[in-house]
Amino acid sequence: SAVISQKPSRDICQRGTSLTIQCQVDSQVTMMFWYRQQPGQSLTLIATANQGSEATYESGFVIDKFPISRPNLTFSTLTVSNMSPEDSSIYLCSVEDSGLLYNEQFFGPGTRLTVL
């Protein structure tokens, strides 16, 4: 399976600032995803990031708030803009590893964000 790393692992930020989270994969993958996991909650998909095209955002998430870059097949960034305490959460990137017929999904270690 793909090895995924994320930076930073955690951060404490002030209200109104922005944080960019990096996701690095050890192999080329077509599709990368960004999820948010609030304390004690399930995984909520923010957006799908494909190399060479605009990210596709899920309902409730917009590009101005969560701009995403996907410059190549091994890297992506998610920016949390103009942060408020409600943005405090764990942000996880994930990738799909192509199987014979089905793609399996693997997660990065997550970035724990606290907004004061």
Add this chain to the structure above:
Amino acid sequence: GENVEQHPSTLSVQEGDSAVIKCTYSDSASNYFPWYKQELGKRPQLIIDIRSNVGEKKDQRIAVTLNKTAKHFSLHITETQPEDSAVYFCAASNYGQNFVFGPGTRLSVLP
């Protein structure tokens, strides 16, 4: 779109007993159903999955069953151990696209 429900939300079992977590899905096109285990402070880890062309799959103490007609699938853990304590998420997707996750089950294995 797909909707995945998961029950129970919390489950406590005595060490050595079995644990069963059930999920239902709404989209009959879904054909791939992975299960993830998330220990406290760690990332979700894929532990087992099942495709729609089989009804059951087993890996040591873990098994999954799938009922396509009823649109539900279950995770079975036998001979539970304290290290099985974690949050378990089911998910449904179509050939590994568009994963939708259940709300999770917090399993506690009591010594």
